Amino acid sequence: MSDTPRSRWLALAVICAGMLMIILDGSIVTVALPAIQSDLGFSSSGLTWVVDSYMIAFGGLLLLAGRLGDLIGRKQMFVAGLAVFTAASMLCGFATSPELLIAARFLQGVGGAMTSSVGLGMVVALFPEPAERAKAFGAFGFVGAGGASLGQALGGVLTQGLSWHWIFFVNLPIGLITVIAGLRLLAPERGLGLREGADALGALLVTSGLMLGVYTIIEAGPYGWASAHTIGFGTLSAALLAAFVARQARAAKPLLPLRMFASRTVSAANFVQLLMLASAFSFQVLVALYLQNVLHYSAARTGLAMLPAALTIGTVSLFISARAITRFGERNVLLTGLALLAVGIGLLTRLPAGGASYAVDLLPTMLALGGFGLAITALTALGMSGARPDDAGLASGLFNTTQQVGAALGVAVLTMLAGSHSKELAASGATEATALTGGFHLAFAVNTALLLLALGIAAATLRSSAARTPAPVVVHA
Structure with a gap:
């Protein structure tokens, strides 16, 4: 395909479509877990492996897949990953036992890692001009920021309207179309060769x-x-x-040249992202639990309650973040986004145990989550800064690895804190709703502290970008 502006944006659309499908799947399962447990007979402890098997494969393989993408060609890795993910989605939908579903989810994680590990590297190669790259990162940021919230909304609607099987079957037409489009629209690419690394x-x-x-x-x-x-x-x-x-x-x-960590910007951006994702991903899980266990929302209503967050994040990522970065620089946009997130999640420490008003108690937070659209776009640019052409896939894999480790760490620690504190409150005589809400209050307070820590590190370590001039992502020859 010719190297024209139109061809580059079509290629970006393919990359974003593949990434959106994979990111949606990371969260679409959460609201369907009760239905899956009832249908397949999962034990309470075994049910967690529907999510965990995916995260282990995804997080564990990102770095390796990113380097292999540099060696054998990022297009080849991207399309092959989509094919594996789509086939695994079909297996998930047809699963008739816990063991088969867990194995298929692990295979989904493998395909997701193959595709996600090279996505950012492909965007860097497609858009060498700073202003265009900022816009491309805005679109890519929307996929990462809005996809998870949108996944919860779709998961609830599909599970309640059809069945849990359709949260996986919906990937089949999307995956097939994206594979075909990727083969046609993504530029051919020759890798460095396995002997090079x-x-x-x-x-x-x-x-x-x-x-x-x-x-x-x-x-x-x-x-x-x-x-x-x-x-x-x-x-x-x-x-x-x-x-x-x-x-x-x-x-x-x-496999991972240590020179990549010599850049203070790259190292700080990855660490800030780890803290931010630990807070943001656990927020989604905790809010869903609050809505269902305290307010007794259905799966569909829970998903729809998260929809304003997805819409706000998407709007900010697509239409505001690139312009803001061009005008104010990545650092300032990142700090603004983190501050909005800290305020929004901090408001959740006031959630009532009963009689909550969605418009008063939850909607302000959903709107403040637009800060995630600002922060993730700025972090994407900062995290890929200094990536050489032969390291772009590896830098992309590293950036995505910090996302997955942060998400896993945040969910594990904060759900444990919420559960432990709830048990303590219940043992002291609190009602079930009061005990659960108290646990969520503690978790949201820690969430807010993580964001404030990320804000402090970003302010102290990242350099200011010149106003009205986007800090370019330097690609060395």
């Missing part, structure tokens, strides 16, 4: 370390953070990742 030992160390780390975080809730299980697996994960870092310092062709 096939660090097999490094790949084994980082993949096993990340998978084990995500597993440890997820299972810390049921086992306890001080348990032998958590400490043992956490220590093993840390040892594997430390061995990986040592390997990268010595390897002739490292």
Whole structure:
């Protein structure tokens, strides 16, 4: 396909469509879990693996898949990942047992990692001009920021209107169309070749370390953070990742060149994103639990209650973030977005145990979540800054890995805190609704603290961009 402005924007549409399908699937399952449990006979502990198996595969493989995309070609990795994800979605929809659904969800995570790991790298290659790249990152930011909230809305409607199977079947036509469009519209790309960076030992160390780390975080809730299980697996994960870092310092062709962390901007952006995603992803889970367990919303009503957040984030990402970055710079836009998020989630510490008004108690937060659309777009630009052409897939994989680790850590820690505090309140004589709400109050207070910490780190470590001039994402020759 010719390299024209129209062809580049069509290619971006394909990338965003594939990413949206995968991001939607990360959250669309959450409101369908009760129906899945009832239909397939999951135990309470086993049900968590419908989400966990996906997150372990996704988070564990992102870094490796990103590097492989640089070596064999990012288009090839992107399209192959979509094909794997679509086939796995079909298996999920037809699952008749807990074991089959968990295995299919793991395979979905593999396909999701293959596709997501190279998406940002492809956007960087498509849009070398700073102003166009800011707009492209705005569209990409909408996919990441609005997709999760939209997934909850769709999950509730599909589950209640049809059945839980359709939260997976809906991926089939979208996936097939996107694969065909990707083959036709994405520019052919020749990778560097496996000989340029096939660090097999490094790949084994980082993949096993990340998978084990995500597993440890997820299972810390049921086992306890001080348990032998958590400490043992956490220590093993840390040892594997430390061995990986040592390997990268010595390897002739490292899987993850440590020079990438020499940039203060890239390192800070990834750490800020980890904190922000820990807060934002756990917020979605906690609000859904509050709506269903305290206010007794149905699955469909819960999904629709989250829809204003998706619409606000989408509007900000698509129509405001790029212009704001061009005028004020990434740093200032990021700080504004984080401040809005902190205020919005901080308001949830006042949620009542009964008689809540959606318009008064929840809608202001849903609207303030537009700050996520600002923050994620700015972070995307900052996190990909300094990416060389031969490292773009790896930088994309690293950026997405911090998202998944942050999400897993946030959900594990904050749901555990909410549950533990609720039990303490119930033991002291509080009613069920009061105890549950008290637990959510504590979790939302910690959520707010994480965002304030991210705001402080961003303010202290990231440099200002010149007003009216977008800070370019420098791609070295």
